[in-house]
Amino acid sequence: MTMLEIARGPAMQVSILIMVGGIGWRLAGILLLRRRPQRAAPRHGFVRRICGGLSAILSRFIPRRTFRRGTAVSVVLSAVFHLGLAVVLFGGAPHILLIRQITGLTWPGLPKGIVVMASGLTLASMIALLVRRMTHPVLRLLSTVDDYLSWLVVFLPVFTGILLSGETIGGYATLLSLHILSVELLLVWLPFGKLMHGLLVFAGRGAMGVTFARKGAAT
Amino acid sequence: MNSPVVAPSRAATVDDAGRVDQAMRGFLAEIGSGAALAMEACVHCGRCAEACHFYVQTGDPRYTPIHKIAPLRQAYQREVGPFAFAYRLFGLTPRVTAGQLATWQDLIYDSCNMCGRCSLICPMGIDIAGLVEQARHGMFDAGLAPADYLGVLAEKEHATGSPFGLTRAQFRDMLHQVGRTHDVVMHVDEPRADIVPTVSSVDLKTYPASMAAIAKILNHMGAAWTFRTDGFDADNASLTAGDRAGQRAITLSIVRAAMECGAGTVVMPECGHSFTEMRWEAANTFGRSLPFRVLQITELLAEGLADGRIRVNRVAQTATYHDACQLSRRGGATAAPRVVLHALGIDVREMADSGDTGWCCGGGGGVALIKRAQALRAHAFEIKRRQVEATGADTMYTSCSGCRQTLDHGGKSVNWTTTVASLLELVAANLKD
Ligand code: SF4
Ligand code: SF4
Numbered sequence: 001m002t003m004l005e006i007a008r009g010p011a012m013q014v015s016i017l018i019m020v021g022g023i024g025w026r027l028a029g030i031l032l033l034r035r036r037p038q039r040a041a042p043r044h045g046f047v048r049r050i051c052g053g054l055s056a057i058l059s060r061f062i063p064r065r066t067f068r069r070g071t072a073v074s075v076v077l078s079a080v081f082h083l084g085l086a087v088v089l090f091g092g093a094p095h096i097l098l099i100r101q102i103t104g105l106t107w108p109g110l111p112k113g114i115v116v117m118a119s120g121l122t123l124a125s126m127i128a129l130l131v132r133r134m135t136h137p138v139l140r141l142l143s144t145v146d147d148y149l150s151w152l153v154v155f156l157p158v159f160t161g162i163l164l165s166g167e168t169i170g171g172y173a174t175l176l177s178l179h180i181l182s183v184e185l186l187l188v189w190l191p192f193g194k195l196m197h198g199l200l201v202f203a204g205r206g207a208m209g210v211t212f213a214r215k216g217a218a219t
Numbered sequence: 220m221n222s223p224v225v226a227p228s229r230a231a232t233v234d235d236a237g238r239v240d241q242a243m244r245g246f247l248a249e250i251g252s253g254a255a256l257a258m259e260a261c262v263h264c265g266r267c268a269e270a271c272h273f274y275v276q277t278g279d280p281r282y283t284p285i286h287k288i289a290p291l292r293q294a295y296q297r298e299v300g301p302f303a304f305a306y307r308l309f310g311l312t313p314r315v316t317a318g319q320l321a322t323w324q325d326l327i328y329d330s331c332n333m334c335g336r337c338s339l340i341c342p343m344g345i346d347i348a349g350l351v352e353q354a355r356h357g358m359f360d361a362g363l364a365p366a367d368y369l370g371v372l373a374e375k376e377h378a379t380g381s382p383f384g385l386t387r388a389q390f391r392d393m394l395h396q397v398g399r400t401h402d403v404v405m406h407v408d409e410p411r412a413d414i415v416p417t418v419s420s421v422d423l424k425t426y427p428a429s430m431a432a433i434a435k436i437l438n439h440m441g442a443a444w445t446f447r448t449d450g451f452d453a454d455n456a457s458l459t460a461g462d463r464a465g466q467r468a469i470t471l472s473i474v475r476a477a478m479e480c481g482a483g484t485v486v487m488p489e490c491g492h493s494f495t496e497m498r499w500e501a502a503n504t505f506g507r508s509l510p511f512r513v514l515q516i517t518e519l520l521a522e523g524l525a526d527g528r529i530r531v532n533r534v535a536q537t538a539t540y541h542d543a544c545q546l547s548r549r550g551g552a553t554a555a556p557r558v559v560l561h562a563l564g565i566d567v568r569e570m571a572d573s574g575d576t577g578w579c580c581g582g583g584g585g586v587a588l589i590k591r592a593q594a595l596r597a598h599a600f601e602i603k604r605r606q607v608e609a610t611g612a613d614t615m616y617t618s619c620s621g622c623r624q625t626l627d628h629g630g631k632s633v634n635w636t637t638t639v640a641s642l643l644e645l646v647a648a649n650l651k652d
Binding site for chain 1: 244249250251252253255256259260261262263264265266268269270275278281283285286299300301302325338339340342343344345346472483498499500501502503505506507508509512513547548549550552553571572574575576597
């Protein structure tokens, strides 16, 4: 079995299994804890409360005006990173092909130049985020091994992806294997660290929005 | 290793190890899915620091909101979280130590007003103020609440129902005395009433005129109302100290007193925390929905002005308004005071940050009752002072006696010329005959 075959076959199956099992375990561990009752008469009805949850999910992408100056660097860097990653993931032709093979869904890819630029911006924003985490006093205080490990397992697929698209060093098969294996490493780590925020962000914002809308307070 | 500062009344009862156990039990006693989701979701982005006056003014990273509950998160991760077994097995998360509790005493108490401003900025929607409240439960259970005013008042409140240890007879005498001084008819312990107002201990001690103001307005409305000496002090210092049993006792005494006289409405005084407690938590404590409405006094005023039960003269004045965090951001009563100010014809100059995004006065969450937090309170006051002065108004109204007192003290320390005044008392002074 070649490295590519391992990466595409058993390694992929095992990593997906760990990811799905881990996500299920973690979500169950949170959701099966008891829920605090809310017996006070709500200020707003069901529909307004659901709207509060939805509005929190959407509005928290951009901070309120009063917070913009203080959070500008963090917000811009994280927006560039997330959007860049989305462009590469859903706009790059090889990724679209893979999605079609798995789901049958497809859409036109973005021009290679745009995808290359997006991956460059993603990489640059990641490096800037890392430097910031290592130098900003607040981030230094908050950071744990998880923060750096999560950074690394996202960085590796981005980096190997860029190498692959340019076929700069090494053979195509080797680079592709490394790229796939690095994605698998990400999938394996996803349920155990902060990368879970990709799922928890919606639950967290939504739950907060519903709770505060119930009180008639800002979400 | 530094040892935590223990309340004198609890010092002899248990050693450091026992104290850590008590804190851990208190931390984890009420962890539900909401708190778990909050603690699992944090991405360590640090943005919450930019919303907190203590960080913004000092630049000290220790005052980063989510950092203030680090021992609670550590306890959760090790004992309750989905991967707790792995954290314990591989020693990834150590046990919380007495030294940590000592280090975090001032972070969990002195440097958090439970104002919730940080929850507005958090991209993950984490309600850090709610987590601080849970963290205080553990600290209180371990005897680690600040030993000065906050701890002492909470202990007295737990024992007597009043943070000053007032008996029912003393409260009755006090109310009648206030009535005579302000020439207003007081209703006390009437067997039946539609409306039951409550008072805050800050009013009892510092602003007794506000009790006369409530009476005057309720008389003006022609309401059937009564103060109840069996459930009068809404202050709930126990809540901010982290004493769940005391908090419960105070809340239930008001619920029972209101039910005893068949009240349809309980009116909370100019006080922030007492409102969020009675409006949003009392039903949970009681175990079912309350058989009466809970209104903060500004909501009653807004309602009365809208339906004509309250009629006021217009006041030609320019003023600004300070939102108590618990009334607006945490309580949802942001609109009511503005309705009242508008009805009075006041030219309201809003601060750059007002309503839901307003800055705390620095005294909320019981911090006003912690002596050693005085320097921190001054930092918070500085932001408020700047924003008030930028409005050009020379009077600032508020609907919380705790904020009023904190701002009064802050103002005195810098010879501030701005007047801090009660919105309730303004309405009472301008009722139409
Ligand atoms: S609740 Fe208020 S005082 Fe406490 S950490 Fe958040 S912003 Fe700071
Ligand atoms: S803003 Fe929210 S997600 Fe970011 S560090 Fe603070 S609590 Fe965590």
